[in-house]
Amino acid sequence: MKWFKKKIDEEVQTAEAGPMEDDVFEKELEHLMSEEHGKKKKKKLFKKKWSKKKKIIVGSVAAVLFLFIAFNSAAGGKSAVMPVTVTPLKKGEVTETLSVSGPVQGTDSVEVVSNLHAEILDLPVKEGDKVEKGQLLATLDDKDAKKEVDIAQNAYDLAVSTYKDKQLEAENGYAKAKQDYETAKANYNRTLALYQGGSATQVELEGVTNTMNDAAREITTYTLKDGKPVANESYTLQIEKEAFELQQKKEALENTKVISPISGTVVRVNCKVGRFADKTDDDKPMFIINNLDVLEMKINVSEYSIGKVKVGQPVEIGADILNGDTVKGEVTAISPTGEEKGGGSTERVIPTTIRIIDQNSKLIAGITAKAKIELQKAEDVWVVPISALIQNPDGSMAVASVVNNTVKYIPVKTGVESDIEVEIIPEDESALSEGLQLIEAPSSMISDGMAVHVLPSQS
Template sequence: MDALDGAEGERLGAAREEEAQSPAPNACEIDRRRNEESEEIDRQMEALMLVEPSEEGTGRKKKKKRKKSPAGEKEKPTGKKPAFIQRVRGWSRKRKILTAVCFLAVMVFLGLKASGGNKDMGIPVTVIPLSKQSIQEKLSLNGPVTGTDSVDVVSNLHAEIKEMHVKEGDQVEKGQILAVLDRTDLERAVQIAQNAYDLAVNNKKEKDKEAALGYEKAVQDFQKASMDHNRNSLLFANGDISQMDLEASANALNDAKRQMEGYTVVNGRGVADKSYELQIQNAAFELEKKKEELENAQIKSSIDGTVVRVNSKVGQFADKVEDDKPMFSIENLEELELEIKVSEFSIGKVKVGQTAVISADILDGETVNGEVVKISPTGEEKGGGSTERVIPITIRVQGGNTKLIAGITAKAELLIQEAEDTFVVPSSALFDEGDATYIAIVQDMQVKRIPVKLGVESDINAEVIPTDGTVLEEGMQLITNAGPQLTDGAAVMVMPK
């Protein structure tokens, strides 16, 4: 095949040299030469189509088995070319050349494969020099920014808003009036409750007087009945009265006693039934409630802070704010916090007092520091159909950066652990087999496995510590596309970067 290519190359080169020295051909001459070249290519293609690789990988013409003719008959040549070669003759010159080149390439590949030219090159691997670095394990979490103290101001009073005293962005103090409601109906309700209370008190006073007089008379009746019964007892003993008279005086005494004991006595004085005292208590409670509602007609802030939302306006009813939003939202923006929910699988790495680096789009690439100040004692559902549980934590923003505001989402990175001047490898260089983790290096163009334990891990790298006593050295050729297929001693071929 090589000899064929060389001869063809020499022939074409000589032809080009002859063309360069000869006068410029006319159109007929050009067509004649192209036809000759096309016929030559056809002959070469026919020769190639009859050459196939032998079992030894060399190209030799295969001998075609001839069909035997009936006895006594000679096989007649047909004079026809194979159908494929006839189709080739119909191809364009360019297509013939491309087909010949591709066919030659296939023949070369098959020859190499048959001769085992690639079997000793080894497993292709990519490597980087092993080096010592610093590594940090971080936990990145997102959450809303809020004030350290916040309150939604609402009212359950069905009263019209008459005055608005603040707007969004105003600083307010605890107890400051934010809005005033219509007091007309509230003042009327207070008056009605006051009248009911006064009536209950007066009723009890009247009943106390009646009870005192009634009790006093009952005592007197009891004393008289007692004296009558004692006298009748003596008379009965002397036979002066009958048994029936004695029993009648005894019954009168018992009736007087029951009458006297039916009164409520306080300090020896009869007082009204306890139900009248209960009526006074109920009336007093209702009066205090109406007074409180009247007081609440002045809507006040319960904290020091900034008015961050105003959802009400003059003319609305306080309990009918649009979309059931609070009338006002107030937050203490002097100190900000992030409310973040941590997976149950990571919460063990979080501790109160841990530092955090906080970033947000509003900071334009800057960061602020934070500190974990609270970890919830209970978990909650993550939601979204997940069975995972999450635990809320609070990170307090430090430094008072004025660019960070409440109501946005920020990211906090918690530093879990770090290591310096240690051997660090990319995750792609690690592989597991059984219960062990390995890295692999190239030594004398062969694989050497090294079992390791992992130290500090980041998202893409890990600290490695050999467990078999191997001493790692900077500059070792670390295989970055490692896997269990890399057995100890396996030949490798280092791929260029």
């Protein structure tokens, strides 16, 4: 019994795990040796979860050792060759996939809100209705909004009127200032000539000089634009301010008609007639609208797997609502940054988007679906069960063929690997051929060159 356990331990350790606990092993052995083995049992023998690869190897090796014990017993204690089960080598395809899950949702989603403290008078749409861009969703009481527009309009009109008055005042004042300056300058020139001829006094000359200078300074008090006088800039700024306020009030009036910003389906209505638009249920948006014509999945891919995920990779999507069917999808976007996985884990995840290609399916937004991303695929290659692989002490890989009841190791490298099968690539291309008999689950008891007994196929 200890020898039997040791052999299974060796295989499991080679695959991925340490030795089995004694109680786990005893239960597994009891399960294998039981007359009821093979029948469906309701009670599970193991509480410890094993990986699919580990289950394949342990189950295969245990079965081989069980047969070996039985074969030795049948031989009456005489030396007997190891019985093995074989499978014919053939070419096929193998696909490596990544299984993930996430919510199904529309490609476009908007939340319609209102900051107007106005009563909702009418709601012409309900959840599930399809709407077009610009379609009316709700009508709000516009009395207050209209008053605000009237007040803002009056303030704007007053600002414009004031500006016009000041503009006219500037034009007239500038014209008079220029006229006064020309008159003062003519008087100065005349008085200067008289002074030089001795007919005017120094005081008279100084008087007309001061008058001319005062007229010149008066001209500089006016603002010119392109050589023409304009009203003070403050009046222009006041018009701009009032124009902005008026535009805001007009937009508020327009917003008393709540419209859809996109074409889509109304998936949530969080408001009611008689309530105020800015006081919705639990402060949620008035409406949530999704474009459900094209669905997608938002998933999180582990940082340890994201290196294999590429935009454009095909995806197979399943969900309970599909009743066993699947639909096609495609990876369309991968976030350039990761985020915390949560739950106290230090692992990071990368948000990834999968576009659902088959849109005429039973899938609906809001449910959780499962997706298998096709990471890589190999076609027309040699494919064997994972259990058929042998890992040598130096880390190299091999498969065991049986020719004339003799084991022959064939060195190989592995390629694309699924959950249960793997692509093998021989070091010598001529070493593999269609129909070559390979041992399904070679144990450590089997060595290159040893004699074995091939058990009949169960199929």
